Amino acid sequence: MSPSDYKLSIPKEFFNSETKEPFRTCMMCNQSLAEKQYMVEKAIKNYPSLGTKEIIFEYAMCLECAGKMHLELSEESRNRIGDYMKTHLEGKTHLPVEGKPDLNKLLNQCIVKESDVSQSAEYSIYAMCNGTDMTINDFPYALSGEVQDEIMQLLSAKSLDILDDFIGNHFTGPPEVREILRRRPVLI
Numbered sequence: 001m002s003p004s005d006y007k008l009s010i011p012k013e014f015f016n017s018e019t020k021e022p023f024r025t026c027m028m029c030n031q032s033l034a035e036k037q038y039m040v041e042k043a044i045k046n047y048p049s050l051g052t053k054e055i056i057f058e059y060a061m062c063l064e065c066a067g068k069m070h071l072e073l074s075e076e077s078r079n080r081i082g083d084y085m086k087t088h089l090e091g092k093t094h095l096p097v098e099g100k101p102d103l104n105k106l107l108n109q110c111i112v113k114e115s116d117v118s119q120s121a122e123y124s125i126y127a128m129c130n131g132t133d134m135t136i137n138d139f140p141y142a143l144s145g146e147v148q149d150e151i152m153q154l155l156s157a158k159s160l161d162i163l164d165d166f167i168g169n170h171f172t173g174p175p176e177v178r179e180i181l182r183r184r185p186v187l188i
């Protein structure tokens with residue numbers, strides 16, 4: 001955390017949509033998030049012809065679990081993802097010089113392609129939280145489905161197998177979310 005990090009109360013966009021409150025437990029280790037740093041992802045599908053969208057899945061994962069998952073990847077896969085992020089995100093700053101961050105823009109524009117996510121078939125929004133606060137630094141952001149696919153292409157088949165085992169062994173949430181995660185694991 002750098003001193004310039006902002007904190008905000010977690011906005012409703014990142015609430016558990018069942019409880020209408022912030023997430024309380026990590027979906028991997030099932031431990032309380034009250035005193036932990038964790039990330040939240042919501043994956044959203046657009047239905048342009050209907051003018052609607054729907055949450056496909058959502059979860060909170062503590063940074064310990066996310067870090068463990070990341071370390072399961074081969075060094076080569078990790079380097080490729082790191083290079084991709086560096087190439088596409090370097091020099092892009094989230095924080096305005098003064099005033100509050102524009103959450104609306106952060107959650108509606110793909111951070112990599114700078115495209116309007118409502119034009120993508122699917123996209124995700126991500127936040128970094130600490131207890132009931134959301135931290136504003138590299139997070140929150142939105143990634144279009146196209147970029148998520150590009151990132152998945154960077155992973156070796158071996159890394160994907162290892163992640164699949166890891167999720168199979170540790171995941172405590174609903175089976176339908178586990179199946180989605182196997183196709184698109186959490187990458188930080």
Ligand SMILES: [Zn+2]
Pocket residue numbers: 026027028029030031061062063064065066
């Ligand atoms: Zn955890």
